Amino acid sequence: MNESGCVLQVRGLCKEHGEGQGLVRAVDEVDLDVPAGQTLAVMGPSGCGKSTLLHLMGGLERPTRGEVRLAGRRIDTLSERALARLRRRSVGFVFQSFHLVEELSAAENVELPALLAGCSPRAARRRAASLLERFGLADGARRLPWQLSGGQRQRVAIARAIANEPLVLLADEPTGNLDTAATLDVLRLFGELRAAGQTLVIVTHDERVASTADRLISMRDGAFVDDTRLAGHGPGRLGGMLGLGD
Amino acid sequence: MQDALLAMLAKEPSHGYGLRMRLRRALGPLGESMNAGQVYVTLARLEKAGLVVCERADGLPDRPDRKVYALTPAGQRRVSAWLTEVNWPKPNLAEFHLKLAAAAAARLADPVELVDAQRRELLRRLAEVQRAVLAEPDGSTAGLLLEGVALRLQADLRWLDACERVWSRTGDGA
Numbered sequence: 001m002n003e004s005g006c007v008l009q010v011r012g013l014c015k016e017h018g019e020g021q022g023l024v025r026a027v028d029e030v031d032l033d034v035p036a037g038q039t040l041a042v043m044g045p046s047g048c049g050k051s052t053l054l055h056l057m058g059g060l061e062r063p064t065r066g067e068v069r070l071a072g073r074r075i076d077t078l079s080e081r082a083l084a085r086l087r088r089r090s091v092g093f094v095f096q097s098f099h100l101v102e103e104l105s106a107a108e109n110v111e112l113p114a115l116l117a118g119c120s121p122r123a124a125r126r127r128a129a130s131l132l133e134r135f136g137l138a139d140g141a142r143r144l145p146w147q148l149s150g151g152q153r154q155r156v157a158i159a160r161a162i163a164n165e166p167l168v169l170l171a172d173e174p175t176g177n178l179d180t181a182a183t184l185d186v187l188r189l190f191g192e193l194r195a196a197g198q199t200l201v202i203v204t205h206d207e208r209v210a211s212t213a214d215r216l217i218s219m220r221d222g223a224f225v226d227d228t229r230l231a232g233h234g235p236g237r238l239g240g241m242l243g244l245g246d
Numbered sequence: 247m248q249d250a251l252l253a254m255l256a257k258e259p260s261h262g263y264g265l266r267m268r269l270r271r272a273l274g275p276l277g278e279s280m281n282a283g284q285v286y287v288t289l290a291r292l293e294k295a296g297l298v299v300c301e302r303a304d305g306l307p308d309r310p311d312r313k314v315y316a317l318t319p320a321g322q323r324r325v326s327a328w329l330t331e332v333n334w335p336k337p338n339l340a341e342f343h344l345k346l347a348a349a350a351a352a353r354l355a356d357p358v359e360l361v362d363a364q365r366r367e368l369l370r371r372l373a374e375v376q377r378a379v380l381a382e383p384d385g386s387t388a389g390l391l392l393e394g395v396a397l398r399l400q401a402d403l404r405w406l407d408a409c410e411r412v413w414s415r416t417g418d419g420a
Contacts, residue, residue, distance in 0.1 A: 045407075181384065188380050207403045208396060211372040212380065228366050230373040 004072070007168050007199045008034040008057055013066035015052050015222075026052040027063070028222035034168070039190065039200040041213035049222040050203045051172050057201065058091045058170045059083045071167050088116050092161030092169040096176035098153045100145040106156045107132060107141040113163040131159040135189060151182025158189055168199045175209050187212050247288050249328040250341060252297060252317060253348030256325050259301055259316035262286050272347040273340065289315055297321035329355050332367045339405070346413060357413040365406045372399040 010032040017024045026049040034040055042050045055061040057068055059075050068076045075086060087093075100109050107128050114124035132141050135155045145153050154174060161169055171190075175183040187209065194200060194214075202213060210216050211230060218226040254265055266285045270277035292298045298315045317325070329349055333341070342364070346357040375396045382389035 184380060184384075187376075191380060207369070207372060207400050208376050211369055211376045213373075216369060226362060226366070228369060230370055 004033070005035050006033045006069075007036050007038075007071055008032065008201070009067075009069040009072075010057065011067045011069075013053070013056060013068065014064045015049070015056060015061065016064045025049075025222045027056060030066075030222075030224060032217075032224075034199060034201060036199055037194070037197045038215060039194045039202070039213045041202045041204060041210035041216045042219055043204060043207070043210045043216060044219035046205065048219045050219050053219070054170050054172050054201065054203050057168075058093060059087050060093075088113060089164050090167045092164070092166035094154070094157050094161050094169065094171040094174045096173035098145070098150075098157045098177075100153060100157055100160070102145050105142050105144055106137060106148065106152075109145070109156055110159045110163055113160060117164050127163060128159070131163060132156075135159050149182065150178050151185050154178060154182070154186055155189060158186070158193075162193065162198065168201060169193065171200070171202045173204055174202060175204070175206060183209070247284065248292060248297075249324070250344035250348060251285065251288055252292065252321050253325050253328065253345065253352065253354065255298060255315060255317045256322065256348065256354055257352035259314050261312050261314050262289055263312070265289075265315075268351075269344070272344055276340065292321070297324055325354065329360065330363065332364055343409075346409065350413070350416070358410055361406050361410045361413065365403060365410075368399055368403055368406070372396060372403065375399060 010030055013027055013030040013032075014025060015027040017026055028049070030053065042053065044050050052061065056063050056076075057070075059068075059070075059078070063076050066076070067074055070086070070090060075083065078086065093099075100106075101112070104112070107125070110128035110131055111121075111124040114127055115121065119127070129138075129141065132138055135158070137152060137155055137159070140148050140152055140156075145156070148156065154177075158169075158171075158174075161171075174190075175186050178186060183206075190200060190202070190212065200213075202209065204210050214229065214231040216226075216228045216230055217224050218228075250269070251265055254260065254268055260268075262285050266280075266282065269285065270280065273280070289298065293300060293315070296318055298321050299318055300313045301316045329345060346360060349355040349360055350357045375392055379389060379392045379396055382392060
């Protein structure tokens with residue numbers, strides 16, 4: 001880690017599409033520090049630039065201007081090759097539509113990142129098995145993605161995303177395709193990862209998903225309009241929220 | 247109702263009829279069923295409580311007795327307190343709606359900032375409830391109650407988004 005203790009540091013970040021009259025600033029002069037171990041939620045209406053921001057932070061897209069540092073190292077200036085390597089080893093991605101390889105079993109999907117990073121097949125297999133076990137998916141390990149429920153598929157995708165112990169896990173609408181029960185499963189899983197110290201950035205338009213984060217940023221038209229701490233706010237007030245009168 | 251009338255008087259002194267018309271405009275179709283006498287009864291109560299004073303009789307020939315009400319310093323303090331208060335778990339949508347309308351009309355506060363403050367507070371509460379939901383095992387009956395509280399908070403937060411969208415367009419919203 002770097003001296004600031006921040007896994008992600010973003011300065012003056014801009015991403016523009018189109019030109020002239022049609023110029024759109026998807027991300028407009030954004031600054032952001034994400035300390036190690038923080039769970040950050042970014043919320044906003046569709047088209048506010050939150051997914052683009054996530055892609056820029058994970059090296060899936062390059063900014064028009066500005067800097068992105070991962071563990072102190074600039075990634076916006078890396079070569080394509082170095083960027084691909086970084087995405088494989090240091091960043092975990094989770095998407096709304098799971099993006100699993102349909103021809104591979106759950107276990108094989110989870111083994112993939114370790115194999116791509118140069119692990120031995122045996123070590124990759126062991127690691128995948130232990131992750132699937134930990135995520136309650138041991139029984140489905142040999143199944144193909146289509147044989148699993150949406151919630152199970154997303155848990156496989158999360159296992160795959162953390163297989164190489166990334167510096168940060170970036171999740172883009174991770175519960176967007178899930179029903180209530182599966183959403184709670186995924187949120188519980190994120191809770192476990194957070195307890196284990198994983199740095200996590202979740203982009204969502206769901207208030208209930210966002211509310212599980214330590215910190216919530218609201219985004220409109222490419223810029224941050226609010227930054228709220230949600231964790232550690234004095235004693236519980238659950239009783240007062242039930243609205244039971246005297 | 248008391249707070250909404252006080253906040254409307256923060257813009258300028260007014261007689262009861264004027265307040266009634268402003269209330270009906272702010273409430274739209276929901277204001278049509280409002281009891282005409284309610285405004286006058288409430289004003290009389292506010293006067294007795296020392297929150298408004300009856301300034302003078304308006305000199306209109308057909309209604310020589312028309313009273314013009316104005317806020318007292320105590321009334322002004324109550325308006326400021328009301329603007330910043332968050333009254334969940336029993337949110338009164340009409341009351342919050344009138345709060346935004348009155349704040350904009352009298353330029354007491356930026357309605358978008360009032361919405362933001364309310365949203366931050368509700369999000370913190372939702373965070374607490376949602377954590378409790380996640381801690382409950384599947385199928386727990388206590389979890390059901392928490393689920394209901396979380397869903398209501400979520401609905402309120404979505405309504406606040408709609409409030410923000412419209413008020414940030416309207417500016418000082420006529």
